[in-house]
Amino acid sequence: MSAMFDVVASSILFGILILAVARVQGNLNSTMYQNTYNMTTQTTAVEIARQVEHDFTKIGYRVTGQKIFTADSTEIRFSGALSYGGPIESVRHFWSDSPDTTTMNPLDHRLIRATTSGGAISQRLGITVFRLSYFDTLNHQIPTPVTGLAALSAIRSIKVQIRFESFEPIPEADTSLYFAVNWEKIIYPRNLGKPK
Amino acid sequence: MGRTALFLVLGLGAAMGFIGFQMYRSGEIAADTQYAYLKYTNARNLARTAIHVALRTYDRGQTPSTGVYTDFGGGKFRLDSLRMSSDGDTLWLVSKGAYVESTYTVRVTLFRTTKPFPTVGAAIGIRAKPVNFTLAGHAEVDGKNYKLDGATLAGSGDLPGVTTMTNTDSATVASTGGTYVKGVPPVKVDTTTVDPLAFLEIYKENADFRYDVKGTYSGTTWGDTAHPAIVYCNAGDDTSFSIKFTGKVEGCGVLVVRGNVQFNGNLDFKGLVIVDGFNTVVDFGAAGTPAIVGGIIVAGNAGASVTLKGTGANAKARYSSEALAKARNIGKLRYYTILDWYE
Numbered sequence: 001m002s003a004m005f006d007v008v009a010s011s012i013l014f015g016i017l018i019l020a021v022a023r024v025q026g027n028l029n030s031t032m033y034q035n036t037y038n039m040t041t042q043t044t045a046v047e048i049a050r051q052v053e054h055d056f057t058k059i060g061y062r063v064t065g066q067k068i069f070t071a072d073s074t075e076i077r078f079s080g081a082l083s084y085g086g087p088i089e090s091v092r093h094f095w096s097d098s099p100d101t102t103t104m105n106p107l108d109h110r111l112i113r114a115t116t117s118g119g120a121i122s123q124r125l126g127i128t129v130f131r132l133s134y135f136d137t138l139n140h141q142i143p144t145p146v147t148g149l150a151a152l153s154a155i156r157s158i159k160v161q162i163r164f165e166s167f168e169p170i171p172e173a174d175t176s177l178y179f180a181v182n183w184e185k186i187i188y189p190r191n192l193g194k195p196k
Numbered sequence: 197m198g199r200t201a202l203f204l205v206l207g208l209g210a211a212m213g214f215i216g217f218q219m220y221r222s223g224e225i226a227a228d229t230q231y232a233y234l235k236y237t238n239a240r241n242l243a244r245t246a247i248h249v250a251l252r253t254y255d256r257g258q259t260p261s262t263g264v265y266t267d268f269g270g271g272k273f274r275l276d277s278l279r280m281s282s283d284g285d286t287l288w289l290v291s292k293g294a295y296v297e298s299t300y301t302v303r304v305t306l307f308r309t310t311k312p313f314p315t316v317g318a319a320i321g322i323r324a325k326p327v328n329f330t331l332a333g334h335a336e337v338d339g340k341n342y343k344l345d346g347a348t349l350a351g352s353g354d355l356p357g358v359t360t361m362t363n364t365d366s367a368t369v370a371s372t373g374g375t376y377v378k379g380v381p382p383v384k385v386d387t388t389t390v391d392p393l394a395f396l397e398i399y400k401e402n403a404d405f406r407y408d409v410k411g412t413y414s415g416t417t418w419g420d421t422a423h424p425a426i427v428y429c430n431a432g433d434d435t436s437f438s439i440k441f442t443g444k445v446e447g448c449g450v451l452v453v454r455g456n457v458q459f460n461g462n463l464d465f466k467g468l469v470i471v472d473g474f475n476t477v478v479d480f481g482a483a484g485t486p487a488i489v490g491g492i493i494v495a496g497n498a499g500a501s502v503t504l505k506g507t508g509a510n511a512k513a514r515y516s517s518e519a520l521a522k523a524r525n526i527g528k529l530r531y532y533t534i535l536d537w538y539e
Contacts, residue, residue: 025211039225039229042229042230043225043229046229046230046232046233049233050233050236057537057539058538061536061537061538062536081538084303084538190304190534190537190539191534191536191537193533193534194533194534194535194536194537195307195533195535
């Protein structure tokens with residue numbers, strides 16, 4: 001009788017332990033997912049920040065004449081050599097019009113980077129905000145879209161605002177919540193002010 | 197039963213340990229990524245700093261050194277290479293910034309030129325009317341183009357000795373100066389003499405020597421031909437000569453005099469002298485041999501009174517394009533245009 005009671009009691013205790021451990025593991029897994037999404041979003045933000053800085057600082061490098069050809073709130077097209085002493089390329093960055101349907105995030109769009117040498121690359125990065133603003137030599141904002149050679153030639157700095165969000169919502173939370181990183185910077189391409 | 201439970205607990209413990217390690221790793225990777233970006237931006241800023249430091253070194257009239265790291269803000273920067281065109285107007289610079297293990301290189305081509313500089317059309321160009329002009333003793337004004345030493349003629353580029361705004365003032369100067377005013381021609385009407393007012397703020401902001409307090413200053417040196425300087429004397433309109441310079445006063449560069457100033461003793465200045473004010477009274481020299489080699493522009497809203505004296509040997513106010521070039525090329529008065537900037 002006593003042995004039977006021990007078996008039943010230990011089974012109950014074991015079951016309780018299993019449930020507790022399972023719950024802890026579930027929480028750990030959730031946290032791990034969150035960390036992973038968080039890390040992925042941050043890493044993506046850094047990589048794109050570096051890509052944008054790399055390209056935008058080359059605007060007008062080795063170019064004589066017009067340097068920026070399209071300047072809109074979600075698109076820029078310019079000329080510049082991307083490597084030291086390299087060939088002048090046409091470079092275009094734009095945020096696609098339609099959302100990326102391959103992710104669970106309904107707000108993210110793809111960022112397309114097109115260069116003469118590398119072609120167009122559609123980047124799936126979870127970008128939910130991609131906004132470009134343009135400023136002249138007096139730091140006055142130029143309304144977008146910037147049109148006309150005079151206005152395009154007046155651009156001296158570009159403010160880039162990007163919001164990155166995770167592809168999937170935070171697990172076990174409100175499904176509309178996503179991990180996000182905001183990055184913004186005013187870039188002064190030094191070659192924009194040089195003589196024609 | 198007990199053994200099985202033990203294995204289960206150990207297994208679960210190992211699983212949780214693995215999960216915990218993965219969590220730690222992902223957090224560490226995120227931190228590393230952020231820190232790598234920080235290192236990259238710091239290295240970039242340091243490389244840009246190296247360029248700016250090099251240009252400010254030029255501003256001080258010195259040549260930047262290459263290949264020497266400067267520690268700054270936990271990182272370091274250096275100018276890797278520096279080339280200059282034969283005429284000195286184009287610079288090629290390569291700089292490097294380093295922060296922890298991140299390095300960043302900037303390659304720059306710059307066009308170097310001077311800020312707008314007042315055109316000097318005579319040994320003394322007067323942009324004021326009426327003019328009270330006095331040459332006493334053995335003072336001499338010569339518009340012929342002298343070399344920097346003030347004693348050797350350049351051989352070309354001669355200008356008038358004195359220019360004024362009106363025929364009446366020109367006649368006054370010609371009559372007063374007589375044979376002591378020389379040039380091609382000695383005296384001339386020139387209504388295009390530049391108003392120096394637009395340049396004064398630049399000189400004031402960049403002055404190496406400023407005199408805003410009344411008093412008597414003696415034994416003063418304002419740079420030399422290798423390191424020309426900007427001097428700004430703001431004496432106001434006090435006709436009792438609130439600023440006096442006595443003894444040996446020598447220098448090279450740009451000398452701006454606003455208001456009423458008296459230079460006594462031996463003045464030896466090479467470069468551009470601007471005298472500006474309201475009915476300006478300027479006395480150059482008494483005893484001694486004051487010498488200004490370069491060019492003088494005198495401007496006054498309600499006329500000007502300029503007295504050049506030289507009771508010792510001949511005083512000199514001589515035009516020199518070479519001395520003016522020294523003033524024009526003061527490092528602080530240069531600016532740079534980007535021809536190419538690669539980073």
